[in-house]
Amino acid sequence: MIEFRIDRRSGVPAYQQLVNQTRHALRLGLLLPGDQLPTVKEVVATTSINPNTVLKAYRELEHEGLAEGRRGVGTFVSAAPVQPDADGLRAELAGWMKRALADGLDREYVEALVKAELDLHYEGEGR
Secondary structure (H helix, E strand, O other): OOOOOOOOOOOOOHHHHHHHHHHHHHHOOOOOOOOEOOOHHHHHHHHOOOHHHHHHHHHHHHHOOOEEEEOOOEEEEOOOOOOOOOHHHHHHHHHHHHHHHHOOOOHHHHHHHHHHHHHHHOOOOOO
16 A cells, blocks of 8 residues: 655645655556555545545546545545556666766755756656
């Protein structure tokens, strides 16, 4: 089961962080169709956010067709986004990360480099 984390300094609304983390887990295969998402009560207990914020995120996931709520049971993953096979790219990225670490680049510097390249190559994509 996924465990959500909220970064209050990010400027990204909490509900959007939940949606983004769920999409991310789906893309990486950490969540699969049929898996149950944490209950609203569990998310509130671990993140200290308002229950309505969690409900908003779950409604967004339902609207996107990625989750479905079952009354009295919980919210379940209904589909995973169709993604191309990225195993080769992921292996290359892992190698690059190991090299960056060996070359002494700290996490913040690597994040800045990756974000800059994402912004450059995915400008205007919206996600």
